[in-house]
Amino acid sequence: MQLRKTLLVGLVSVALLSGCSLFGGEEDVVTMSPLPKVENQFTPNKVWSTSVGNGIGEYYSHLRPAYQDNTVYAADRYGVVKALDLTDGKEKWKVDLSEKKSFFASNQSALLSGGLTVSGSNVYIGSERAVVFALNTQDGNVAWQTKVAGEAISRPVVADGMVLIHTTNGQLQALNEADGAIKWTVNLDTPTLSLRGESAPAVAFGAAVVGGDNGRVSAVLMQQGQLIWQQRVSQPSGATEIDRLNDIDTTPVIVDNVVYALGYNGNLTALDLRSGQIIWKRDMGSVNDFIVDAGRIYVVDQTDRIVASNAEGGAKVWEQNDLLHRNLTPPVLYNGYLVVGDSQGYLHWVNTTDGRFVAQQQVDSSGFLSAPIVAGDKLLIQARGGKVYAFTR
Template sequence: MNRKYKIACALTVLTLALAGCASKGAKVEEAKPNPLPKLVQAKTLVPVFSTNVASASEADPLRLRLDVDNGVIFVINPNGEVEAYRGKQRLWQKKVSKQGLSSGVEAADGLVVVGSSKGQLYALDQATGEEKWSAQLSGAILAPSLIHAGRVISIANDGTVYAHEAATGKQAWTYNLPNVQFSLRGQAAPVPLDARNVLIASANAYIYALDAVSGAPKMQRRVAVTEGRSDIQRLIDIDGDPAVAGQFVVTTSYQGQVTVLDLVSQQVVWSEDASSIQRPEVQGNGVFVAQTDGKITAYEITTGSKLWENDQLLNRQLSNPVMLGNVLVVGDMDGVLHLLNPATGEIVGRSKTSGEVRTLRVIDGQLYAATRKGAMSVWQNR
């Protein structure tokens, strides 16, 4: 049985659903999300662009992120289509897969790359949407690929890392991550470490540095531990993308820790207990983490000291936090985009999209949001 499907129920309501998996038949009282706090003179974001695609399953934690390259926005539709927009003008729309798509978009070097739950990897021409090449992987593709150093790096959910030549689609190498018996249904995307190497995070709480061109391993390091007694309690996946900030790599793990690793010494600088499946945000000396219980915590990057913690959004199923200009933005289950003061953690404003916010990105000073209901939108800070 494919390891990513063994406890798919675990991400329905995260901790509560995990409790249901662990004790079948036991009644679990669902924690209610905190009501929205009242705000005085609330800030809002300025909408720039929006479109709607098909919704994703509530039980499937797909993060169908948008991407942008050369001023063109590329949007994925879970029903199998990819669309390209310049401003509000749609340049093209292509049906890529009759079986649907399951990964977010990666756009670079003239390519648009997407993947399916059947392990099909597609590379399209940015200008026309025409397929340039495709490849078959050994498992579902749940995270966006990475185009880096002339390679398209992708991860199948059976733990196999693939590299294909960006120009031709020819397979260059594979790397097998250690098999994990139980894991959440999700996968961190590969991220660039430097001009040559990439970082891969896995369900066994390790991160791996691989040479993008040859596939040669350069580093492996455990960045989280667990003290759980059962298989469910010992889940410690790194599902949020690692954040590279100078000489540091910041990771978060489910039922684990937020950890800062020094790339020079390859030693852990500090580690603090925190459960998160989202990518941490790093800005200046601050590390910002949205935890699975809805707390947002800020740490000092070199010492791990807690700068502040906000618990006003408990049980609101938060997205990854991102910095947009001078505000920290995080989305929630109702499509609310919360604006926080990064120095104090105070909520200073909000805007609204439609559906549970799954991914946030900031590119060239604009916020790109994707929700479970298929709302894809771009925002600016006032």
């Protein structure tokens, strides 16, 4: 039986925040760091905010907006998808993907979960009901929908005429971008116990590179659906079941023929794209997507440390420890700063040179889980309650 992340996050929260040990006999209390005092060097300007349905509530879901051609696409878990004008947040269209059971019964939630991806004339989104939708960007009409091998909770990735989906039962599937037909399926294997989350693939030179729940990174030829290589970067170890989880739920990053990968209890690892051979690795774990930019790697780790490392060998440049256990979002680079949200609804702006705070603001009491995104000159983030915010520097 798989321990998927919705359950695990709840269990870990109980274990860490209330002091109850679930897998051992000891009590181990971990306390959320108090909000650090920051003297703002500037005040980010909120341009607009608008509600998109009911958000994700208390569920573990990385639904987040997508952006293309001055339009923002956002969704809630229930099934509402909206297109918003990037300039002012006004609604362009709205659709509801929840299933209508009967005239008298309430609609059944679509359980949208896989994040939004926009490419060409379609916006793509997956669901916990193992359905992937393609919606027309002009009016939101369903261009196609396809039943896939399992829950589609990772972000769809579009490349080479295909939509790639990594399902919770360890299947990497390629759907035809035009009609949603399944072209191939690769079984990446899943262990008995794993986190609820799947790595979205990274694509380069006709190959899809993806992390697995078995602690391996796999490279697959996209046109044939053929496995090229696999490399283990996370090895199960430790005294408890949680200690031995070795999922790679983060999306690999490919820069200059080097694959950077990061496991939950594993390592930050650099691999050769062609062979999969390990170039270097450093002890660090996370489920948060990370950034590789200008020779630096920026990671929010398991304990919510923000760490900057050198991309050449993984040596640590700086770390910011004042937000420990505040359940940070993955980071984003915006206007020269690193920005993260936290579970109490604050945005934290960090200097990329030395890791010091440069600004902080409380935005939404429902808190943040999904990563901020950059859309044109704006920073966008969606709160748990469903509200989307747009900021400028």
